[in-house]
Amino acid sequence: MSKSAPNPKSRILITDSSSAISKKLRVALTDSIEGVTYDPSTRPGVSNLIEIAFNLDGSNHGAASPAEYAKEFEGLSLKALKDKVAEVVDGHLTPIRTRFEEIVGGDGKIIEEAARIGAEKARKSAESTMHAVKHAVGF
Known part of the structure; x- marks a missing residue:
């Protein structure tokens, strides 16, 4: 296969x-x-x-x-x-397929929630990085 x-x-x-x-x-x-x-x-x-x-x-x-x-x-x-x-x-x-169908099917709320959590983590990381960059260049 x-x-x-x-x-x-x-x-x-x-x-x-x-x-x-x-x-x-x-x-x-x-x-x-x-x-x-x-x-x-x-x-x-x-x-x-x-x-x-x-x-x-x-x-x-x-x-x-x-x-x-x-x-x-x-x-x-x-x-x-x-x-x-x-x-x-x-x-x-079977359990993998069932969970996949739950995530992909339906109203998409699981994917939207995962995207929201990921965006929040990325935002916090970016804020921290930008703070370090501003400090390094003297802003």
Whole structure:
């Protein structure tokens, strides 16, 4: 998955719905080897999915590495792996997506308040800087 690739199916965005995440992961490039194993050199697509899940799964099921984490998926089909990765990704992104929608959507009061606070901090900083400049030049 790459955010710089021109195809929008090549990346998962925080604004993607649960179903969009599942659809994108269902078509993620893997291989035709049966089962799930972690081997970045011979199975880069499968290994990438395992790494995504490993890095986003808060518990990692006690695994210290993606290779160890992959043991959780032994015996699964690639479809089942993709479904599990979609579940992990969506679980990680849902609270972020919800907060993003709260901030960007609606009446814009959250953004306006953040801008007001930022402007006030900038004004105080500028006043302090201008006071120091005036003092330095003798005003």
